[in-house]
Amino acid sequence: MPAIFDTFKLRAEAVSAEVHRFPRKTEALDFIVQYLRSAGVADSPQSYAVWADCPFLSGVDKKQIAEQIPGLTFEVTRETAAASRVGISQLDWAMANTGSLIQDAAPVDRRLVSTLPNIHIAVIQTDRLLPDLPSVLGKIRPEQTNYISFITGPSRTADIERVLTIGVHGPEKLVIIFVDQVFADQVSVDDVLVDEAAGVN
Amino acid sequence: MRKEFRDSINTALHNPSLTGALGRFSEAYRISREKAYEGIDFEAVRTQIADRKGYAASHLDELADRFTQKAEARGTKVFRTNDPAKVRDYILDLARQNGVKSVVKSKSMASEEIHLNPHLEKAGIEVHETDLGEWIIQLAGQTPSHMVMPAIHMTKEEVTEVFNEQVEEGQTPDIPKLVKFARGKLRTKFLDAGMGITGANIAVAETGSLVIITNEGNARLVTTLPKIHVAIVGIEKLMANFSDIVPVLTALPRSATAQLLTSYVSIISGPVPNTDGTPKQLHIILMDNRRTEMSHDPKFKQALQCIRCASCLNVCPVFRLVGGHVFGKVYTGGIGTILTAWFDALKSSDEIQGLCIQCGNCTQVCPGKIDIPGLILELRRRLAVEKGQTFTQKAIFSVVNNRRLFHSMLRTASVVQKPMQKDGFIRHLPFFLSDMTEFRSLPAIADVPFRDKFKQIAQTKQKEKAAFYSGCLIDFAYPEMGEAVVKILNKAGIEVIFPEGQTCCGAPARYSGAYEVAAQNATDNISALLEQDVEYVVSACPTCTVALKQDFISTFESLGQTDALPRARELAAKVMDLSTLVKKLVDEGRLTFKEGQKLGQVTYHDSCHLKRTLHVSEQPRELLTKAGYEISEVYEADMCCGMGGSYSLKLPEISAPILERKLNNIKQTCATLVVMDCPGCVMQIRGGLDKDGAEIKVEHTVQLLAEQLK
Numbered sequence: 001m002p003a004i005f006d007t008f009k010l011r012a013e014a015v016s017a018e019v020h021r022f023p024r025k026t027e028a029l030d031f032i033v034q035y036l037r038s039a040g041v042a043d044s045p046q047s048y049a050v051w052a053d054c055p056f057l058s059g060v061d062k063k064q065i066a067e068q069i070p071g072l073t074f075e076v077t078r079e080t081a082a083a084s085r086v087g088i089s090q091l092d093w094a095m096a097n098t099g100s101l102i103q104d105a106a107p108v109d110r111r112l113v114s115t116l117p118n119i120h121i122a123v124i125q126t127d128r129l130l131p132d133l134p135s136v137l138g139k140i141r142p143e144q145t146n147y148i149s150f151i152t153g154p155s156r157t158a159d160i161e162r163v164l165t166i167g168v169h170g171p172e173k174l175v176i177i178f179v180d181q182v183f184a185d186q187v188s189v190d191d192v193l194v195d196e197a198a199g200v201n
Numbered sequence: 202m203r204k205e206f207r208d209s210i211n212t213a214l215h216n217p218s219l220t221g222a223l224g225r226f227s228e229a230y231r232i233s234r235e236k237a238y239e240g241i242d243f244e245a246v247r248t249q250i251a252d253r254k255g256y257a258a259s260h261l262d263e264l265a266d267r268f269t270q271k272a273e274a275r276g277t278k279v280f281r282t283n284d285p286a287k288v289r290d291y292i293l294d295l296a297r298q299n300g301v302k303s304v305v306k307s308k309s310m311a312s313e314e315i316h317l318n319p320h321l322e323k324a325g326i327e328v329h330e331t332d333l334g335e336w337i338i339q340l341a342g343q344t345p346s347h348m349v350m351p352a353i354h355m356t357k358e359e360v361t362e363v364f365n366e367q368v369e370e371g372q373t374p375d376i377p378k379l380v381k382f383a384r385g386k387l388r389t390k391f392l393d394a395g396m397g398i399t400g401a402n403i404a405v406a407e408t409g410s411l412v413i414i415t416n417e418g419n420a421r422l423v424t425t426l427p428k429i430h431v432a433i434v435g436i437e438k439l440m441a442n443f444s445d446i447v448p449v450l451t452a453l454p455r456s457a458t459a460q461l462l463t464s465y466v467s468i469i470s471g472p473v474p475n476t477d478g479t480p481k482q483l484h485i486i487l488m489d490n491r492r493t494e495m496s497h498d499p500k501f502k503q504a505l506q507c508i509r510c511a512s513c514l515n516v517c518p519v520f521r522l523v524g525g526h527v528f529g530k531v532y533t534g535g536i537g538t539i540l541t542a543w544f545d546a547l548k549s550s551d552e553i554q555g556l557c558i559q560c561g562n563c564t565q566v567c568p569g570k571i572d573i574p575g576l577i578l579e580l581r582r583r584l585a586v587e588k589g590q591t592f593t594q595k596a597i598f599s600v601v602n603n604r605r606l607f608h609s610m611l612r613t614a615s616v617v618q619k620p621m622q623k624d625g626f627i628r629h630l631p632f633f634l635s636d637m638t639e640f641r642s643l644p645a646i647a648d649v650p651f652r653d654k655f656k657q658i659a660q661t662k663q664k665e666k667a668a669f670y671s672g673c674l675i676d677f678a679y680p681e682m683g684e685a686v687v688k689i690l691n692k693a694g695i696e697v698i699f700p701e702g703q704t705c706c707g708a709p710a711r712y713s714g715a716y717e718v719a720a721q722n723a724t725d726n727i728s729a730l731l732e733q734d735v736e737y738v739v740s741a742c743p744t745c746t747v748a749l750k751q752d753f754i755s756t757f758e759s760l761g762q763t764d765a766l767p768r769a770r771e772l773a774a775k776v777m778d779l780s781t782l783v784k785k786l787v788d789e790g791r792l793t794f795k796e797g798q799k800l801g802q803v804t805y806h807d808s809c810h811l812k813r814t815l816h817v818s819e820q821p822r823e824l825l826t827k828a829g830y831e832i833s834e835v836y837e838a839d840m841c842c843g844m845g846g847s848y849s850l851k852l853p854e855i856s857a858p859i860l861e862r863k864l865n866n867i868k869q870t871c872a873t874l875v876v877m878d879c880p881g882c883v884m885q886i887r888g889g890l891d892k893d894g895a896e897i898k899v900e901h902t903v904q905l906l907a908e909q910l911k
Contacts, residue, residue: 011461078426078476082392098462106473111425115418133447142408142443142470146275147424150466155418157380158458159334159350161357162226165380168333169387170418170464 004096004129005178011099012176015153016166021126021178028179029060032121035175036069036086039119043070045083049117050076052109054090055183056123076109078116087113087171088121091151094129094178095136098152101176102136105149114151120171122151126178202851206527206552213523214854219346219354220522224862226353227521228837233459234512234566241451243568249448251506251570257440258496258505264406264439265487271409272485275471281436283489285315291486292317292398292431293324299429299482301326301395305387307413307420308332309400310348310509311433311488313531314544317398329390331419333383340367346525348511348533349457354524387419397423401434402508403449404487407442410470411485414453416463424467428475429482436492437505449508452568456510491543500579504539506569511536513563513573518841518859519556528553535563535573542580547587554580556855558848559712560841561813578712582759585714598718602704602725604652604676640857641888644678651680655699658687663696667737667782668730668775670703672745674880682880685907686741689783692910693791695736702729706748707756709847716756720765723753727768730775738772741779741903743811743879744846750776751814778811779903780821780878787824793911798829800909804872805832806863806886807839808879821878821902828909835875836866844885860889867897874898876905 009019022028041049049072051057057074066072073080081087089110093102101122105111114120130136140148155170166172213219257264269279280291296304304326306312318328318339330339334351338344341363345351352360357374364372364382372382399420403412411432413420424430440446454460472483496502514520514534525533529549532540535557542550557577564572651671667690675683687697707722726749730738740746753769777785786792805822812818818839822832843849843859863886867875875890875897877883887899 015460015464078392082388100462105467108425108474108476111421112476115421115425133450134444137444137447140468142405142410142468146469146471147473148468148470149421150462150468152462152464152466155416155464157333157417159332159337159352160355160360160376160379161222162229162350162353163357163376165377168380168384168417168419169331169391169422 004131005126008094008096008099008129011097012153013099015099016156017099017153017174017176019176019178022180024181025056025179025183028123028177029065031177032088032123033065033068035121036072039086041069041071041086046085047071048073048080048084049086049088050074050081050084050113051088052076052090052107052113054123056090056179058183076112078112081112081116084113084117086119086121087117088123089113091122091124092128093136093139094124095132095150096129097132100150100152102140103149103151104140104145104147106145106147111147111149114149115170118167118171119173119175120151120154121175121177123177123179125183126180127182129178202552202555209527210523210852211854213527214858216354218356218359219524220858222353222356223521223524227515230459230515234456234515237455237459237461241455243452246448246452247568247570250452250508250568251503253440253445253448254437254506254508254569255503258437258502260441261436261439261493261496264441265436267406268404268409268439268487271406272471273409275409276480277409277471277483277485279485279487281487281489283491283493285488285490288315288433288486288488289317289320293321293326295429295431295484296321296326296396297324299395301429303327303329303390303394304396304398305329305331305391305394305423305427306335306398307400307415307423308335308351309398309433310532311400311435312398313345314435314490315433315488317433329387329394331387331391331417331423332415333380333417336383336387337363340364344526344530346533347514348509348537354526391422391426394427396429396431397427398431398433399423401432401438402453403440403446404434404438404485405443405446406439408470410443410468412446412450413467413469414450414463415465416458416460418465421465421467424469426476428479429484431484431486432469433486433488436487436489437507453508453510456508456512456566456568495543501539501543501576503569503571504536504543504576506571507536507540508568510568512566512568516562516566518560518562518843519558519855522855522858523556527556535577536571539573539576539580547580547583550580551584554584555851558841558843558845558855558859560809560845562841565813578714579759581712581714582716583714585716598710598715602718602722604704607673607677640853640860640892641885642891643888644884646677647680649680651676651683652699652701654680654684655687658684660687660691660696663694665694666696666698666733666735667739668733668735669697669699670706670726670730670738670740670745670749671699672706672740672742672880674884675741679880679883679901682741682901682903685901685903686739686779688907689792689903689910690739693786698733698735700729700732702732704729706745707752708744708748711748711752711756712846716760719752719756720760720762723756723769724765727753727765727772731768731772735775737777737782738775739777739779739782741878741880741901743778743808743815744881746776746778747810747814749773778815778817778878780811780824781815781817783906784820784824787827794828794909795911798909800829801831801874802833802870802872803830803874803876804835804867804870805838806835806842806867806875806877806882808877808882809841811878812839817878821876824906825876825902828906830905833870833872835870835872837862842882842885844881846881849885856885860885864889864893864895868895872897874900876900876902878902
């Protein structure tokens, strides 16, 4: 998987996304906590952080993290999301050749945390990386899910004098965090093989 | 042409921020588009799009039914209508029933097409466009000037002024700050709106899904925050299978904005929960508005393959000068002319169709493989049928078709102009004709036309014969080009004949929509050129070559004159442009160049019909190089010079700045000689350089080759 990850990173960075990769969930979690602190997340309107429920959070002591970061909440509503600086969610697939993330976004909390805050932190399992659109279409199921989102970099416009400006109605920053470790309730038979192929150590 | 239309063109031409922005954009676009397509087989992708959208266009009814069934099974309400008024009423009723006071919209050309906003606003409902460009023009009370970048015609200073006047004082012309300001102001509109309206880029029948492509993230908010989502979808957006989205998602972002993928793609296949847990009301309006009728028109059905990327605007030499507003209120540019003729009315395209110079740039980049210039000609033809020809047009064509009369009239005119003629140029024409010579000198009419000079050329009888088709310009203005053709072919042991019965190639008539006249020209030329048994029919004018090789056939087809087709095809098979024929003879060893010639730098201008219709661009370059010239390529070598046949007479105000750009590019090269294969381009560029006073010579390839062949 190194080649495909490198392609993803190159493409995603080319559209102004930040890309990180960690072997284990604990390291990813540490990074996120640090990130929220340095981003100035605090217990005041416009400085909250909202985290949409996801497999990554299973086994994580949410209460303890919330205590570490005042202003971080796992209760995602339009009000909390609209008053947040950072939104965190887990994405389902990544597409290397365009540096895109793909998500079953039917549950509204997943869209709220990735549309309203200024910064979106997207967590994804490294083995969810696919090469291109045809392979992604082989995975997503429009007949089963009512809203599928493709996210490629932060929101952007060039509507004034064609000058590229990052951050319009959606986030102005997209931080992508790959985690090699398989999240607890997402284990599938071929995950172990993929991990080995990825050369994770 | 109405004065109002001419005025709108002149207003646009004299708006430096518009022409500046569009000019820079068109230059940047060409490069960034190419980069975005790196590693992608564009021809393969666009063939897939054309096939799949072509299939959809032939099965609109069936796909609409399947889409409706699939979407409704998921809880979506689907409303299908041909009538724009019913679309407006449906949305207004829905808003009223649900007590909606405020609507947020993401960009939807379909809603522009039916003028939805004023309808809702009149009923007391607030409508907020949320795409930044659309919001700006909504605030400014304008209409989009470009399908993808609606406010491209405005500077940041103008945007600041609009914000200060319409929203809140105190804004400064700093783009990131203006964008932040818009984000803040529109955020509350998103949160307060009772209804969200979107368009869709694709509607998949197999799954009942909508695919919505955006960059700003507004469509995600519009489809998430309000409790009602209405999508207005033109039925040409239907595609059969979910896998059909692959080629469209590959081409649309690359062609529209030179991105590999836009920031957001949303695939909506049914109602999702609202933020309060209630299910969203999802209404999809499948709007026909003559699209089905269009799908039954054998010529225009292909226009339904459009994916609205606007690349035809971005590469158009005319659009980059005049921008979108002269085209009307909704759809702009080449494809916009066609869509306006259908979705509004044929007569609405009467003036704007005349803006097309027929250079064919758009056909190179269209992801739907639509023959936009061809369809615009067809509009022209239908308009001409509807209106009939004016007396002047009829008079002109009857003169043009009578070669002797035409030459003697031109000759008389040129003698009358004698005092104004110097070194073979006419530099000033009096009165209403002055526009013709304002930006370029015209060639003086030759004392003796080529058809008479030809008789003086001594030739050896040969078995192998070629018929030379001169065309108007070589016959009357540049007979020396014709003499060079004879010289070259004689060297290869080919005897040239000049069939006296040849007449105008019919291009002027065809490009004016006068197909009956063009058909008569075709008939006369076919019998003249096929009268003797010849190996080749050769022309040194690409426009004439295209006429002989392709247009005769399609003119007969358009008029249903199928009896004439076999002979037209027989002629077409023998027709060759000069460079292609010479290249063939050189390759066969029948022509050789003088050895060791070092003739210095020249630059080459690609003529529209030669490059894009006949696909000839390497042959003349190779021949010139073999002759001993060194080619220094000019920027935008294959961009139209602004001649476009009678275009430069009808719209000199547009032709002149196109030429100016061409001349500036030529001057940027080190060459003191610019070469081309088209006598029309020679007339335009030579005339322009003469007016300009630049020390650069202009020659037809044939003359240079004739000097350098052994």
